[in-house]
Amino acid sequence: MPSRAERNALIESNLPLVGYLAAETHARATHIPRDELAAVGALALVTAAEAFDADLGVPFGAYARRRILGAFADEMRSMDWASRGIRKRIKETVAVRETLTSALGRTATAAEVATAMGVAKEVVVEALGDAARTVTTIEDPSARDVTADVPLPEESALVGERREVLEQAVLALPERMRRIVQAVYFEERPVKEIAEELGVTHSAVSQQRSEAIRLLRDALDRYFAEGSAPVTTTRVSAGARDAYFSRIADAASARIADVFRDPAPA
Structure with missing residues (x-):
């Protein structure tokens, strides 16, 4: 376990990472306030600094990033409004629209999707509206270079x-x-x-x-x-x-x- 001074140094030098990841995540999931993500990320950074073991050979920045993104994912899941049935309907509707769009060479209309699915147009419109606000999966940003050594x-x-x-x-x-x-x-x-x-x-x-x-x-x-x-x-x-x-x-x-x-x- 790091000493208090070491823990504080880790937090201070990596705090910009919280803001960066909160901004990146908020850009994909705008229904979650950026400040709320920042608060969740700050807690995750503190706990990461508490638990970090340098002997494992993993850079703290990479370790903290994983913990912060995990905390974001938990927060997003807790705020997710969609039931399993709604998600299934969204997935089926989007799949049919994409198939028709590919075949027609243009974006399929809601009426065309409804005809193909054998449902009312209103059902398709609602499903596509739900798809637009469904929680976005957090992509692994490990391939990105994030400088967080100096706050x-x-x-x-x-x-x-x-x-x-x-x-x-x-x-x-x-x-x-x-x-x-x-x-x-x-x-x-x-x-x-x-x-x-x-x-x-x-x-x-x-x-x-x-x-x-x-x-x-x-x-x-x-x-x-x-x-x-x-x-x-x-x-x-x-x-x-x-x-x-x-x-x-x-x-x-x-x-x-x-x-x-x-x-x-x-």
Whole structure:
């Protein structure tokens, strides 16, 4: 296990990688906010630095990239709206359209696809609409060269604060959310196992994890807000959110505590 200083150095030098991969993933999956991906990626980077073993001979950048993309994939799956039946319908409809398009030498119309499938045109239109917003698979970017040895100047100036705020924000989460975040991102346990341990459904764990990420994002936005009030992403009540911010203030350093005790920017 790396020392704290070594861990911090790994996080600081590779933080730009989180922003790069978040931007790349958001470009393919625009239904997921880029800031939410960045929050998930930052957690993954911290856990990667905690678990990294240099003796294995794998560069940390490559190791962290794999962990970050894995965290993105988990987040995308948890937000996926499509059932197996919907996916099957999408796949069949797209396959028929592609076959007709190839044969006709032009893009097949919805009416032509519907005729070929023996279904109503409205069914095809809906399936093609669903296809346009289906979660995109994250491609392996290992072939791309990403320079992450030297952090960007603006990242260097804020990385220490971000890490400290993030650590305090995780610790201040409601108990069940904190247990889920620590189990998923720090212990790398499968969601199914966590659900069985907590006595809840797989979906309930995923929902709690997503809400925890939104709370973390709101905490980071609150701390780094400049002038106007940041947009709230969490779905908990205003009272529960304020109580969360108070817990951060109670445990954090004076510099951080002052931000979370002060009224939010107007």
